[in-house]
Amino acid sequence: DTAVSQTPKYLVTQMGNDKSIKCEQNLGHDTMYWYKQDSKKFLKIMFSYNNKELIINETVPNRFSPKSPDKAHLNLHINSLELGDSAVYFCASSQELAKNIQYFGAGTRLSVL
Amino acid sequence: GQQLNQSPQSMFIQEGEDVSMNCTSSSIFNTWLWYKQDPGEGPVLLIALYKAGELTSNGRLTAQFGITRKDSFLNISASIPSDVGIYFCAGMIYNQGGKLIFGQGTELSVKP
Numbered sequence: 001d002t003a004v005s006q007t008p009k010y011l012v013t014q015m016g017n018d019k020s021i022k023c024e025q026n027l028g029h030d031t032m033y034w035y036k037q038d039s040k041k042f043l044k045i046m047f048s049y050n051n052k053e054l055i056i057n058e059t060v061p062n063r064f065s066p067k068s069p070d071k072a073h074l075n076l077h078i079n080s081l082e083l084g085d086s087a088v089y090f091c092a093s094s095q096e097l098a099k100n101i102q103y104f105g106a107g108t109r110l111s112v113l
Numbered sequence: 114g115q116q117l118n119q120s121p122q123s124m125f126i127q128e129g130e131d132v133s134m135n136c137t138s139s140s141i142f143n144t145w146l147w148y149k150q151d152p153g154e155g156p157v158l159l160i161a162l163y164k165a166g167e168l169t170s171n172g173r174l175t176a177q178f179g180i181t182r183k184d185s186f187l188n189i190s191a192s193i194p195s196d197v198g199i200y201f202c203a204g205m206i207y208n209q210g211g212k213l214i215f216g217q218g219t220e221l222s223v224k225p
Contacts, residue, residue, distance in 0.1 A: 004155075015161075033211070041150075041199055042215070042217055043201065043216050056209075058212070090156075101158055102213060104156045104213075106149075
């Protein structure tokens with residue numbers, strides 16, 4: 001049973017396209033996150049949602065729009081993809097904000113050509 | 114903004130050796146976490162630290178939350194080939210929406 005699952009694992013697309021990455025967690029957690037890992041392996045938070053409410057929006061271009069239909073899902077939609085969007089995107093979840101042990105999905109490797 | 118400086122950036126060691134890596138910051142953190150990332154996978158939590166001075170072990174791994182709250186270290190004893198991967202420290206400050214600040218990672222290679 002995968003705790004945090006994201007699809008697809010790999011995504012190759014052309015510049016200018018719109019794409020979505022889906023994330024689901026079956027841990028019963030209240031908070032979900034999106035992180036971006038660049039080519040140097042640096043991990044940086046993009047968004048967090050707590051019970052479907054946006055908590056963190058870390059200066060991400062508005063081409064990126066997270067959507068949380070329920071607290072078990074946090075999808076990431078990206079409009080007008082650019083070359084610089086190529087990265088690995090990780091979804092994560094945690095039970096609460098305070099002690100915040102975050103559990104990560106396996107990542108989606110996005111390549112924009 | 115807050116930053117974590119993690120060192121060393123990479124390590125090449127012989128199987129059986131002990132390893133030490135650390136993270137420092139100019140900011141005070143309430144929580145320190147250590148994660149390991151294998152190729153093609155997401156980070157997996159190794160150790161969580163919640164109190165200044167706390168020393169916690171998980172098998173061959175030991176981590177400490179610095180007294181000043183601005184640093185943490187991770188030690189791996191008697192390394193084995195499956196210890197290969199990238200190790201990340203991450204710090205969190207309460208009341209920031211659960212935001213984790215990650216270090217740059219330490220890439221560990223273990224020669225059998």
